[in-house]
Amino acid sequence: DAGVTQSPTHLIKTRGQQVTLRCSPKSGHDTVSWYQQALGQGPQFIFQYYEEEERQRGNFPDRFSGHQFPNYSSELNVNALLLGDSALYLCASSLRVWGSYNSPLHFGNGTRLTVT
Amino acid sequence: KNQVEQSPQSLIILEGKNCTLQCNYTVSPFSNLRWYKQDTGRGPVSLTIMTFSENTKSNGRYTATLDADTKQSSLHITASQLSDSASYICVVSVTYNTDKLIFGTGTRLQVFP
Numbered sequence: 001d002a003g004v005t006q007s008p009t010h011l012i013k014t015r016g017q018q019v020t021l022r023c024s025p026k027s028g029h030d031t032v033s034w035y036q037q038a039l040g041q042g043p044q045f046i047f048q049y050y051e052e053e054e055r056q057r058g059n060f061p062d063r064f065s066g067h068q069f070p071n072y073s074s075e076l077n078v079n080a081l082l083l084g085d086s087a088l089y090l091c092a093s094s095l096r097v098w099g100s101y102n103s104p105l106h107f108g109n110g111t112r113l114t115v116t
Numbered sequence: 117k118n119q120v121e122q123s124p125q126s127l128i129i130l131e132g133k134n135c136t137l138q139c140n141y142t143v144s145p146f147s148n149l150r151w152y153k154q155d156t157g158r159g160p161v162s163l164t165i166m167t168f169s170e171n172t173k174s175n176g177r178y179t180a181t182l183d184a185d186t187k188q189s190s191l192h193i194t195a196s197q198l199s200d201s202a203s204y205i206c207v208v209s210v211t212y213n214t215d216k217l218i219f220g221t222g223t224r225l226q227v228f229p
Binding site: 004035040041042043044045088090092104105106107108109110112 | 159165207222
């Protein structure tokens with residue numbers, strides 16, 4: 001049973017460019033969340049997708065956008081890259097079970113983005 | 117402001133010793149508290165999840181405690197192993213949304229032989 005998979009594992013981009021990161025959730029999961037983790041910091045919530053719609057959003061600018069496909073996989077897009085966007089981008093999946101608030105998140109191993 | 121603070125920032129112990137990591141939070145309303153282990157360059161892996169009604173939960177050599185009154189949690193690691201070297205992140209869930217989480221910055225644990 002595959003866990004959460006992310007691609008690519010590493011990426012180097014130049015300031016001003018655009019990047020797309022991909023995530024396949026754990027089998028059976030329907031909700032995908034994206035996080036940005038700067039070096040030495042805890043993950044920061046970017047947004048969450050469920051039923052192909054953005055359901056929640058953290059404090060990130062509109063340069064960060066996403067998409068969820070019918071097979072529950074997801075993409076994170078970042079436009080006009082800044083040096084400060086360099087970070088580990090984590091995807092986490094879960095199963096949305098109404099009435100239960102304790103479903104665990106399963107994380108992928110992330111995409112390391114370096115902006116030069 | 118919702119915040120999660122962890123201490124110490126880093127910790128070095130010898131293999132076989134026990135240690136305790138601390139987490140204080142100001143998140144409200146509180147739903148649940150989670151401890152994750154994150155190896156370098158990897159994604160976090162869940163260790164425990166506790167609701168406000170749970171005082172303690174164990175996962176092998178890891179035991180988490182929660183005091184919802186004082187808004188404090190601890191993670192105790194028994195008989196540490198070299199593979200315990202990692203960052204340990206305390207995460208608190210806001211309101212009743214399971215996936216909108218407030219992350220601490222973690223405690224970096226190094227276990228030496």
